[in-house]
Structure formats: structure tokens, C-alpha cells
Amino acid sequence: MITTKQLSFGYKSGRPVFSGLDLSLPQGSVVGLLGKNGEGKTTLLKNLCGQLFSKQGEINVLGFTPRERKVAFLQQVYLLPEEIHVPQVTIRRYFDLCAPFYPNYDEAIARELIETFSLDWNMNLGKVSQGQKKKALIAFALSLRVPLLLLDEPTNGLDIPSKGEFRRAVARHLSEEQTVIISTHQVRDLEQLIDRIVILERGSIYCNESIADLSERLYFGLISPDEEARALYTEPSLGGTVGILPLQGEAVTDTFSMELFFNAVVSRGEELMHHLHTPSETSK
């Protein structure tokens, strides 16, 4: 559904952001795209929807080459940018102008979300707060029901109740065929939503794992002193040492922590990846 092969991209003024990036994502997943500042998350999202492109490497998204920007492709993809620039029109006018381009747009979902987010159709998009703008565009994005939704830091600027509403809205309105890629630093906001984690590091895909696989192979949480020696990663916390242990035949409980996993990848990535990519005793 999404594949990139040996994709390279750099802005004219700088060093390459990616070189030889290979990525493969299945349809129907909710992907958390993580990476340190400046690793290229936004740049990747823009390459996937054809807003940026390079001639080096291949990208296939929904059977299309994004840089050709065919109408049939653009109707199936929506990118919610981190920084939103909108015209000085009412929310109603914005939806009426833009929604007809997307064949699966659902007005009932739009109405429900505008109400959920405590917005009013008559509000002027140019004059509402950043958070309200974001909520209006989240409502727009979810009501389009496009096969591929790209959300760049969607919870930035949302207040705490709105973050909860956002999670519930995504869970409620996403169909099984839709794929969502969410770029974020707000790992706790999205933990219960994602089923796959992709980490960008030094211009390539460092990790592309399903949460189900990670939960089967790793325990996340408090680590007792006698477990520390076999831990793949530990860090201090107020409640004691937390970390990641390999699971070896123990009953699987869903303890996955995106924050611990990301911290572990950043500081002890080689060891963790080695463990994940070495067949376990039981599967040998």
C-alpha cells in the first residue's frame, strides 16, 4: 500500500534528509512516525503525498507515484500539516469549498466532530485560536474518509480534553481500510491509538514494527534489581527503575510503552534491534 525503495531527498540548500530510504507499510494500519527533531518526519509525509518529490528512488502510494499528482491520487490522500494556514472564511464555507474534491466525504461525521470539538460552523477560521483551527481541520480530515490520512503533530496545541476527543474521534471514525500515519513527539497522546511504530533516524527507517509483535517479545515497565542484568534498556523513574525486558515464553500482557521504546531505540538501538531481529528460541 505504501512502499519506498532507495528514496533519497534533500532540500536545495542543505544536506540530504534521506538517502536510500526503504519503507513498506500495510493498508489499514495506524502508524506512529517518530524521530528526533529535524530527522525528516514532515519531509517524509510531504513526499508520500506528492507535495515534495525527488527523482532518486521510487515511491508507490495506493498504486500511484505521488509526484505525478494525479487527481485520482490526490482525492485519496490528505495531509494535515503541523502549521495551519487557512483563509478568512467561516468553517462552513471552508468545508463547502474543499470537501467536494473528496468523493468519500461524510457530512454527518463533520457535523458530529464540529460539535464534539465545541466549534461553531459560523466561526471565522482566520480569527479563531490555533487550537480551534487545528480542531476544525482535524474534523475536516476525519470526515473525508480518505484511504490515506497523514497527520503531522495533530495534538500540538490541543488542550487536554481535546486530546482525549481527538483519540476517541480517530478510534470512532476510522474504517479498517484507512491507513493513518501520525507524526508526533506527544507519544502519550497516541499510545492507545497506533498499531505500528516507525522510527526515522539518520536518514533511514531505523525501526518499522507492529505493536502486536513488540508486545509479544518485550515487557515494558518496572524492573526489579535482579532483572536489571537481562534488561535491554532501563531508566530511572519516580516509582523505581523502568525498562524493557525480553519475554521468553511468559504469558503476553500488553505493557507496550511508546515512550520507553523510543528512548531505548535512541540510546541503545543496536542492542534492541539485534534482539528483535534474532529469532527467539521458541521460533527457531
Ligand SMILES: Nc1ncnc2c1ncn2[C@@H]1O[C@H](COP(=O)(O)OP(=O)(O)OP(=O)(O)O)[C@@H](O)[C@H]1O
Ligand atoms: N523548506 C526547507 N528548506 C530547507 N531545509 C529544510 C526545509 N524544511 C525542512 N528542512 C530541513 O530538513 C530536515 C528535516 O526537516 P523536517 O521538518 O522534515 O523534520 P522533522 O522530523 O519533521 O522535525 P520536527 O520534529 O522538528 O518537526 C531538517 O534538517 C530541516 O532543517
